[in-house]
Amino acid sequence: MAVVTQSAMTAEPSVTSPKMTARDLNLFYGENQALFDVNLDIVERQVTALIGPSGCGKSTFLRCMNRMNDTIDGVTINGQVTLDNRDIYDKAIDVVQLRARIGMVFQKPNPFPKSIYDNVSYGPRIHGLVNSRDELDEIVMTSLERAGLLKEVKDRLQEPATGLSGGQQQRLCIARAVAVSPEVILMDEPCSALDPIATAKVEELIDELRSNYTIVIVTHSMQQAARVSQRTAFFHLGKVVEVGETDQIFTNPKDERTKGYITGRFG
Amino acid sequence: MSLTFLLLAIAALCALSFYFGRQRAIALSGGRYSNLHSLPAHYGTYTAMWCGLPAILLLLVWHMFQGTIIQGMIISDLPPEILNDSGKLSLALNSIFLLAADNGEHLSVSPEVIDAGKRLASLQIIANVALVVVMISVALVGLAFSYRKISRDMRARNNVERISRYVMIACSGIAILSTVGIVFSLLFEALHFFTKINPLDFLFGLEWSPQTAIRADQVASEGAFGAIPLFVGTLLITLIAMCVAVPVGLFSAIYMGEYASPKFRAFAKPALEILAGVPTVVYGFFAALTVAPFLRDNGAVLGLDVSSESALAAGLVMGVMIIPFVSSLSDDVMSQVPQSLRDGSYGLGATKSETIRNVIFPAALPGIVGAVLLAVSRAIGETMIVVMAAGLAANMTVNPLQAVTTVTVQIVTLLVGDQEFDSAKTLSAFALGLALFLITLGLNVFALKFVQKYREKYD
Numbered sequence: 001m002a003v004v005t006q007s008a009m010t011a012e013p014s015v016t017s018p019k020m021t022a023r024d025l026n027l028f029y030g031e032n033q034a035l036f037d038v039n040l041d042i043v044e045r046q047v048t049a050l051i052g053p054s055g056c057g058k059s060t061f062l063r064c065m066n067r068m069n070d071t072i073d074g075v076t077i078n079g080q081v082t083l084d085n086r087d088i089y090d091k092a093i094d095v096v097q098l099r100a101r102i103g104m105v106f107q108k109p110n111p112f113p114k115s116i117y118d119n120v121s122y123g124p125r126i127h128g129l130v131n132s133r134d135e136l137d138e139i140v141m142t143s144l145e146r147a148g149l150l151k152e153v154k155d156r157l158q159e160p161a162t163g164l165s166g167g168q169q170q171r172l173c174i175a176r177a178v179a180v181s182p183e184v185i186l187m188d189e190p191c192s193a194l195d196p197i198a199t200a201k202v203e204e205l206i207d208e209l210r211s212n213y214t215i216v217i218v219t220h221s222m223q224q225a226a227r228v229s230q231r232t233a234f235f236h237l238g239k240v241v242e243v244g245e246t247d248q249i250f251t252n253p254k255d256e257r258t259k260g261y262i263t264g265r266f267g
Numbered sequence: 268m269s270l271t272f273l274l275l276a277i278a279a280l281c282a283l284s285f286y287f288g289r290q291r292a293i294a295l296s297g298g299r300y301s302n303l304h305s306l307p308a309h310y311g312t313y314t315a316m317w318c319g320l321p322a323i324l325l326l327l328v329w330h331m332f333q334g335t336i337i338q339g340m341i342i343s344d345l346p347p348e349i350l351n352d353s354g355k356l357s358l359a360l361n362s363i364f365l366l367a368a369d370n371g372e373h374l375s376v377s378p379e380v381i382d383a384g385k386r387l388a389s390l391q392i393i394a395n396v397a398l399v400v401v402m403i404s405v406a407l408v409g410l411a412f413s414y415r416k417i418s419r420d421m422r423a424r425n426n427v428e429r430i431s432r433y434v435m436i437a438c439s440g441i442a443i444l445s446t447v448g449i450v451f452s453l454l455f456e457a458l459h460f461f462t463k464i465n466p467l468d469f470l471f472g473l474e475w476s477p478q479t480a481i482r483a484d485q486v487a488s489e490g491a492f493g494a495i496p497l498f499v500g501t502l503l504i505t506l507i508a509m510c511v512a513v514p515v516g517l518f519s520a521i522y523m524g525e526y527a528s529p530k531f532r533a534f535a536k537p538a539l540e541i542l543a544g545v546p547t548v549v550y551g552f553f554a555a556l557t558v559a560p561f562l563r564d565n566g567a568v569l570g571l572d573v574s575s576e577s578a579l580a581a582g583l584v585m586g587v588m589i590i591p592f593v594s595s596l597s598d599d600v601m602s603q604v605p606q607s608l609r610d611g612s613y614g615l616g617a618t619k620s621e622t623i624r625n626v627i628f629p630a631a632l633p634g635i636v637g638a639v640l641l642a643v644s645r646a647i648g649e650t651m652i653v654v655m656a657a658g659l660a661a662n663m664t665v666n667p668l669q670a671v672t673t674v675t676v677q678i679v680t681l682l683v684g685d686q687e688f689d690s691a692k693t694l695s696a697f698a699l700g701l702a703l704f705l706i707t708l709g710l711n712v713f714a715l716k717f718v719q720k721y722r723e724k725y726d
């Protein structure tokens with residue numbers, strides 16, 4: 001029922017078997033409502049971009065999807081978010097396991113002040129994913145490889161991660177997320193602190209990761225959304241105004257507000 | 268009395284100058300403050316500084332020299348038979364000062380001395396009056412000078428900045444100089460001690476019994492000045508204290524910083540910090556009257572022989588005293604660990620305790636080590652609790668159930684009471700003080716290094 005209303009509202013072709021969904025999601029920071037009846041489907045093994053002006057609730061929504069808002073005092077959430085058709089806000093869900101399935105990469109690279117190796121092995125260790133040092137080495141190597149960082153760091157795995165450049169740090173954070181073999185990776189403006197070359201590398205990486213992971217990326221750059229995503233959702237004032245195929249959103253937006261934002265008339 | 272009055276008068280003059288300076292600037296501005304280089308208050312402050320600071324400076328210099336100059340004048344008038352005998356001279360000077368202060372009626376002294384006393388009294392009065400006159404004039408001159416200098420283009424703001432910088436430099440100079448002074452006074456007395464006692468005996472000797480013969484005819488032991496038992500005692504008590512303070516302080520810091528609700532924290536943090544405000548004498552009572560008997564009685568039940576003054580009692584209570592040091596310093600460093608690191612860890616599915624253990628704690632570790640080292644140097648320097656609870660016996664033992672003594676306690680006992688100031692016994696206090704100072708200085712430097720290293724991490 002909810003799916004039908006949402007499709008009618010945003011007039012997009014209904015998505016069959018989405019990886020994640022949000023239904024009538026409302027979020028309050030204390031008294032202030034930051035999200036209003038958000039309905040959104042995330043398609044498996046695709047990149048979904050969330051765009052919209054600052055303060056419209058993109059990060060807030062993203063943080064709902066792996067329950068990172070649980071760590072903030074005074075947040076109330078109602079509505080439903082599902083992963084493989086299970087409500088992630090259900091009492092029976094263990095947040096720790098949930099976050100192992102839904103990884104997150106943040107706006108500012110935030111490597112731990114540990115060695116490169118320890119950064120990547122952090123997740124597998126706490127989740128007990130490995131039984132031996134060899135297995136751990138293996139995971140660290142493949143994760144770094146997947147994040148396109150292995151070549152640059154393989155001789156300095158024991159050096160502190162804080163010594164890497166910003167772009168390398170961000171790819172390390174992606175490797176760190178990948179190391180726990182998540183199904184979904186959430187990225188909150190992962191390139192906003194990076195220079196154009198590092199940005200290009202990360203974008204390339206996102207495109208490769210798509211074959212194994214479902215990715216949701218918040219971005220303030222329209223070009224980036226157009227380059228890396230297959231689907232785009234436009235947020236405005238805490239609401240999803242329009243969602244659909246990226247090509248369609250950028251070439252033929254249905255909503256005036258989307259059109260205005262994309263053509264740069266506001267935002 | 269007259270000094271208080273003088274300072275009040277100067278303060279009043281400063282206030283007046285501020286008002287005048289400001290008024291003049293306002294008048295010059297023609298109603299628009301933007302015509303002036305600086306704000307009117309800057310001009311006011313400028314005049315006030317010119318009025319007050321030279322006068323205060325003069326006061327300081329005056330007080331430094333007044334005594335010597337007047338004394339010189341008095342001495343030069345004394346008859347030669349007194350002048351040429353230093354013993355008589357100091358006696359006479361003593362009497363003269365007593366007479367001048369109206370305390371000398373009972374003295375039977377020569378008429379010259381009585382005259383000198385009167386002269387001294389009148390000289391002092393003259394000097395005081397002169398001081399008042401000169402200071403007020405200096406203040407007025409300063410006021411007039413700066414008042415006349417005020418103009419639209421005068422850079423009062425920059426001048427005020429510069430003068431306040433000098434004042435601050437002077438203040439920090441005082442702080443640094445007094446530290447240097449303290450170190451040197453320690454150093455000289457300690458060197459004096461080492462001319463009597465071999466430094467090696469002091470540093471490595473295993474026996475401490477500083478009782479030496481006070482008079483030549485007394486039969487007394489030579490006195491042994493081996494400081495090792497004292498340092499062992501100090502270390503023992505410090506160790507016990509840290510065993511209490513580090514875990515309790517650290518865990519309470521973690522609880523306060525990471526788990527407690529803001530409401531609970533608002534109540535509990537100040538409550539914990541009250542511990543730091545309790546006078547150490549009170550801790551001493553607590554240790555001697557409550558903890559020590561408790562330990563002794565319970566030790567007896569367990570068949571242990573706990574002496575009624577024990578290192579354990581002093582160490583435990585000292586540990587409690589140091590808890591707020593450890594907890595508030597480590598709370599500070601842990602709360603400086605950026606939220607983004609916590610988010611990174613939570614985002615990977617780590618629980619709160621995993622995040623604290625694996626991310627926050629290691630990141631804050633250098634700072635925590637610094638906090639602990641500062642606490643250690645505090646524990647080493649603590650005296651009162653140990654005097655009251657650990658005893659005075661310089662036992663060479665690491666058994667916490669026995670009485671031990673510490674460096675600070677020995678310093679106190681060496682210096683209380685009537686002592687000759689050049690006996691090895693009293694001088695040894697300075698050597699101990701110097702050793703203690705060097706140790707805590709080293710610890711503090713080390714601790715600060717650690718904290719600094721930590722600072723670099725997130726910038």
Ligand SMILES: Nc1ncnc2c1ncn2[C@@H]1O[C@H](COP(=O)(O)OP(=O)(O)O)[C@@H](O)[C@H]1O
Binds near residue numbers: 054055061072
């Ligand atoms: N921790 C918070 N506490 C209170 N209000 C918040 C918090 N985080 C975000 N907000 C508010 O929620 C709204 C959405 O913020 P956010 O999701 O960060 O926007 P975006 O990422 O789209 O720029 C903003 O109005 C912001 O002020």
Ligand SMILES: [Mg+2]
Binds near residue numbers: 060
């Ligand atoms: Mg954001």
